[in-house]
Amino acid sequence: MTLLASAPWLGTSCGKGDSPEPSGPTTADACDGGPTWDGYAKGVLTTWCTPCHARALTGTDRQGAPAGIELETLADAIQWAARIQARTVDTPSMPPGGGPSEEERERLGQWLSCGLPGTEAPPPACDDAEVRAGDVQIGSSDDARDLCASGPIEIEGSLVVTHAAVAMGCVCGVGGAIEIDGGSLQLPELTHAGPLTVRGDTTLVDLPSLGVLRGDLSVSSAPELHRLALPRLASAEGGVHIDDAPALTELALDRLSEVGGPVTLHRAGLRVVELPRLATAPALSFVDLPDLERPPVTDSLADVPGGIVLEAIGVPDLSQGLDSLVHATGDLVLRDLPTVSLEALRPLRTIQGDLVLESLPELVDGSGLVDLEEVRGDVIVRGAPGVPLSAWERWSDGIDIGGTLVLEPETTP
Amino acid sequence: MTRPLPTSSPSSRAQLLAGVAGWALALGLGSGCGGAPEPVASPHELSAVDQLLRGSMALRGLRPSPAEVERVTRDPAAVPELLRSYTETEAFAEVLADMHAQQLMLRANGIPKLVLPQRGPLEGIALGESQEAEQEWPLQLVRHVARNDLPYTEVVTADYTFSSDIISRAYGLPYDPTDPAEWQQVDWHDGRPGAGLLSETTLWRRHVSNGANFNRLRADIIADRLLCDPIGGRDVTIEGSIAVSDPDEVALAVSTQPECIACHQALDPLGGFLWGFKPQISKSAIQLAYDHDCGDEPIPSWQYTGDVADYCYPLKTYNPEWEADWAGWGLRAPNYYGQPASYLDELGQMVADDPRFATCTVRRFYSWFAQVDVDEVPYDVVEPLAADLVASGWSTRELAVAIVRRPEFRRSDDAGLGLLATRPEQYARALTELTGYRWIGAVDAGNCDLCWGEVDLARSALHGYRNVAGGTDDDNIIRPTHTTTPMKWLALSVFAQDAAGHAVAEAIAGRSPFPGFDPTLRDESATRAQLADLHLRVLSAPVTADSPEVDALVELVESSSDPTTGWTTALTALFLDPRMLLH
Numbered sequence: 001m002t003l004l005a006s007a008p009w010l011g012t013s014c015g016k017g018d019s020p021e022p023s024g025p026t027t028a029d030a031c032d033g034g035p036t037w038d039g040y041a042k043g044v045l046t047t048w049c050t051p052c053h054a055r056a057l058t059g060t061d062r063q064g065a066p067a068g069i070e071l072e073t074l075a076d077a078i079q080w081a082a083r084i085q086a087r088t089v090d091t092p093s094m095p096p097g098g099g100p101s102e103e104e105r106e107r108l109g110q111w112l113s114c115g116l117p118g119t120e121a122p123p124p125a126c127d128d129a130e131v132r133a134g135d136v137q138i139g140s141s142d143d144a145r146d147l148c149a150s151g152p153i154e155i156e157g158s159l160v161v162t163h164a165a166v167a168m169g170c171v172c173g174v175g176g177a178i179e180i181d182g183g184s185l186q187l188p189e190l191t192h193a194g195p196l197t198v199r200g201d202t203t204l205v206d207l208p209s210l211g212v213l214r215g216d217l218s219v220s221s222a223p224e225l226h227r228l229a230l231p232r233l234a235s236a237e238g239g240v241h242i243d244d245a246p247a248l249t250e251l252a253l254d255r256l257s258e259v260g261g262p263v264t265l266h267r268a269g270l271r272v273v274e275l276p277r278l279a280t281a282p283a284l285s286f287v288d289l290p291d292l293e294r295p296p297v298t299d300s301l302a303d304v305p306g307g308i309v310l311e312a313i314g315v316p317d318l319s320q321g322l323d324s325l326v327h328a329t330g331d332l333v334l335r336d337l338p339t340v341s342l343e344a345l346r347p348l349r350t351i352q353g354d355l356v357l358e359s360l361p362e363l364v365d366g367s368g369l370v371d372l373e374e375v376r377g378d379v380i381v382r383g384a385p386g387v388p389l390s391a392w393e394r395w396s397d398g399i400d401i402g403g404t405l406v407l408e409p410e411t412t413p
Numbered sequence: 414m415t416r417p418l419p420t421s422s423p424s425s426r427a428q429l430l431a432g433v434a435g436w437a438l439a440l441g442l443g444s445g446c447g448g449a450p451e452p453v454a455s456p457h458e459l460s461a462v463d464q465l466l467r468g469s470m471a472l473r474g475l476r477p478s479p480a481e482v483e484r485v486t487r488d489p490a491a492v493p494e495l496l497r498s499y500t501e502t503e504a505f506a507e508v509l510a511d512m513h514a515q516q517l518m519l520r521a522n523g524i525p526k527l528v529l530p531q532r533g534p535l536e537g538i539a540l541g542e543s544q545e546a547e548q549e550w551p552l553q554l555v556r557h558v559a560r561n562d563l564p565y566t567e568v569v570t571a572d573y574t575f576s577s578d579i580i581s582r583a584y585g586l587p588y589d590p591t592d593p594a595e596w597q598q599v600d601w602h603d604g605r606p607g608a609g610l611l612s613e614t615t616l617w618r619r620h621v622s623n624g625a626n627f628n629r630l631r632a633d634i635i636a637d638r639l640l641c642d643p644i645g646g647r648d649v650t651i652e653g654s655i656a657v658s659d660p661d662e663v664a665l666a667v668s669t670q671p672e673c674i675a676c677h678q679a680l681d682p683l684g685g686f687l688w689g690f691k692p693q694i695s696k697s698a699i700q701l702a703y704d705h706d707c708g709d710e711p712i713p714s715w716q717y718t719g720d721v722a723d724y725c726y727p728l729k730t731y732n733p734e735w736e737a738d739w740a741g742w743g744l745r746a747p748n749y750y751g752q753p754a755s756y757l758d759e760l761g762q763m764v765a766d767d768p769r770f771a772t773c774t775v776r777r778f779y780s781w782f783a784q785v786d787v788d789e790v791p792y793d794v795v796e797p798l799a800a801d802l803v804a805s806g807w808s809t810r811e812l813a814v815a816i817v818r819r820p821e822f823r824r825s826d827d828a829g830l831g832l833l834a835t836r837p838e839q840y841a842r843a844l845t846e847l848t849g850y851r852w853i854g855a856v857d858a859g860n861c862d863l864c865w866g867e868v869d870l871a872r873s874a875l876h877g878y879r880n881v882a883g884g885t886d887d888d889n890i891i892r893p894t895h896t897t898t899p900m901k902w903l904a905l906s907v908f909a910q911d912a913a914g915h916a917v918a919e920a921i922a923g924r925s926p927f928p929g930f931d932p933t934l935r936d937e938s939a940t941r942a943q944l945a946d947l948h949l950r951v952l953s954a955p956v957t958a959d960s961p962e963v964d965a966l967v968e969l970v971e972s973s974s975d976p977t978t979g980w981t982t983a984l985t986a987l988f989l990d991p992r993m994l995l996h
Contacts (some may be wrong), residue, residue: 035792038768050750278737
């Protein structure tokens with residue numbers, strides 16, 4: 001997109017009307033092959049100006065740069081050309097602390113004198129998205145093509161995709177819910193949406209730009225789903241529920257740091273679950289994930305008031321993954337695990353709910369619980385024969401237990 | 414320190430080099446790089462063969478083969494095609510690795526704190542071996558981009574890294590020992606966002622932060638080396654005095670004093686992206702951690718942050734939990750020259766999209782190939798090449814060929830680039846390709862607690878001679894020397910003589926590195942024919958068997974009654990010819 005036409009003061013020659021005084025060569029020959037916006041001027045303005053003169057900066061972050069004077073785009077440069085000329089070329093007073101070399105200033109002046117030559121890539125399409133009222137139903141690729149025919153859109157209502165494999169680069173946001181029942185969905189530009197529901201024969205959901213979900217992320221009875229990628233999702237106002245997705249091997253939730261509801265991952269083919277930025281969740285439940293190779297949570301996790309359940313997951317050694325959990329505010333349930341140690345629980349000091357250790361047939365090292373001081377609820381140990389009863393008794397003697405103590409390591413629950 | 418046994422005694426070495434000096438003087442080569450007398454296209458243009466030679470040395474660090482020289486002699490128009498083919502070789506990937514190593518100061522062999530102690534899973538791993546693995550770790554991405562001609566933006570956007578056996582032991586990355594590949598492409602395992610080199614542990618272990626630096630030094634590396642915006646080198650006059658050792662005074666100044674704001678308004682938010690990395694992990698921290706049994710208690714040293722266990726292998730260098738710690742210090746939130754973002758991968762994409770990355774890439778490549786400073790590359794060179802780079806899909810091959818095909822590269826007079834120095838890495842690569850010899854030294858004496866292992870003497874700046882041979886040490890010497898100093902001459906003389914001795918010994922044993930080379934043949938015509946062949950192979954300059962050049966070489970061969978010494982002297986002379994040291 002060439003913006004020269006939108007610079008009214010430029011006319012056919014430099015130095016006329018409202019234009020700045022030329023400070024460098026102005027002949028066509030001198031300008032030919034001279035500095036351009038992309039090749040030079042944008043870099044200079046980025047280096048010296050946009051750290052203060054940027055739209056995203058407000059208040060004191062602008063360090064005194066007047067509101068409304070931005071120098072990020074070629075259009076900005078055209079708008080403020082005379083001022084740039086005056087304050088950086090003719091009588092250098094910007095940036096306030098100095099810095100640009102004489103050569104840099106002269107070359108910037110040359111660019112201005114030559115008519116600010118250059119082009120700029122169009123702004124992100126979603127900046128100009130049109131609001132589409134009501135709900136949208138997509139049942140075929142033709143529907144998707146029709147929807148995107150008029151350019152980027154913001155869907156005010158819900159988006160329902162049924163049995164269609166579609167990629168829609170035009171969808172920038174969805175005010176209501178997204179429901180996917182069969183097929184696959186790729187929305188590369190989508191940044192925000194209401195609740196997201198996936199079910200049926202859906203195979204793939206790829207939402208690489210989605211940052212905010214205003215509701216639950218819910219996957220249920222989706223036997224074909226193998227990829228659910230929301231790598232930039234930072235916040236879900238609801239919970240994250242995945243249930244019965246045995247083919248799901250790729251789950252990307254790397255950025256998820258805030259959830260408003262429980263995180264429950266049940267019956268899925270996941271080998272890895274990474275939630276490296278999740279510090280708190282109302283509850284966590286990981287059940288029947290037989291292929292899991294590593295513990296499902298990381299040491300960012302500090303507070304789970306609704307409790308943590310790890311049940312029937314394939315992790316052979318629970319030696320890491322809960323490293324920052326010192327005070328569990330709910331229950332802690334470890335059930336039907338092939339783990340040989342509980343080393344990952346070593347930092348744990350208090351549990352405000354119950355502690356349940358059941359069906360841990362391979363467990364031979366319980367020393368990870370040695371520093372536990374208090375359990376306000378019940379303590380139940382069943383089906384952990386690798387550690388003798390006497391050891392469990394010695395261990396429990398050192399803990400302040402508020403509820404019932406059940407030590408039956410030889411008993412199968 | 415011990416060195417490999419020389420191929421001749423010091424006195425014979427001196428005699429040999431005296432003979433070599435005589436060779437150079439006899440041919441009048443001491444003052445320049447004339448090349449073979451060939452027809453030239455214009456009075457100022459290098460011959461096609463010399464263009465090929467210069468391009469080959471720049472792009473590969475290797476001499477053209479006799480067949481290539483012969484082809485170009487017949488058809489000068491073949492030069493561009495051959496140059497392009499050079500960029501498809503492994504040697505080109507190695508050249509780009511060398512370039513990035515120097516520009517990012519990665520091969521800092523002499524900084525003791527960067528050593529990985531032989532503790533835990535690294536017990537028994539020689540220090541030199543683990544150091545090399547760590548230094549070459551980020552350069553695998555550069556090699557990967559070059560080998561596959563991937564868009565160069567990959568170096569700031571790749572969401573993967575590479576792992577080796579040692580890297581896996583030291584940093585916990587996955588590694589499959591059954592896979593024959595020494596370096597395996599893997600995903601980051603600790604939650605760090607992938608941003609090519611910006612995510613690489615080695616880079617931020619090399620360039621550290623400290624308690625009050627708040628990643629500013631690291632931010633300056635990004636700005637300076639990837640965007641050619643040396644924020645730390647800006648010409649700013651600070652009014653009054655600021656006690657830079659007083660964190661409170663500095664914190665106030667960087668947000669209130671205009672001449673400080675001018676830089677810190679960009680620098681500090683750039684550093685904000687890097688809080689997920691540990692400020693530093695030094696050798697002593699690792700030793701301290703092992704001395705404290707790798708426990709979970711805070712590490713007992715004011716210099717380091719986190720728990721003792723963080724500093725035991727696998728080292729914990731990044732944690733997403735630390736990413737927002739800048740807020741606790743009242744610092745500016747992360748942004749990229751005014752554009753807000755939070756994560757490393759966003760930073761990488763912003764760098765890739767910034768036109769300064771394109772122009773700076775051109776500056777860095779041109780600087781390396783033309784041996785000029787980055788900021789001395791003229792705008793009228795930078796801007797068209799940057800536009801072409803972007804248009805080519807960020808092809809490093811296209812960029813490199815475009816640079817070495819520029820007019821100034823093809824000129825022989827002072828309006829061109831003048832003579833380019835052969836860097837120690839290039840010289841080593843060329844000699845190894847010619848003779849099969851690697852200049853390896855052993856620095857450990859007997860049983861040792863801290864074994865260093867074998868040292869590549871041409872490439873090491875600690876136990877070897879990279880810095881004295883014109884290279885950098887990536888610590889105290891960060892700009893290469895492009896002239897032939899006495900120290901460079903001395904170092905390369907030893908290397909050349911050892912390589913020559915190796916080649917002659919191999920040939921006598923029936924494993925000649927040069928086709929048809931047999932030092933045991935005694936008749937003069939065979940000697941002359943072989944010397945003419947060697948002249949072509951080593952110097953890329955065809956000569957006849959009765960030429961003055963061959964006359965001078967025959968004299969060297971016959972200067973000793975021992976044919977091994979005589980041929981070693983002649984080969985050494987060729988390896989030390991100015992056309993090898995300059996191109």
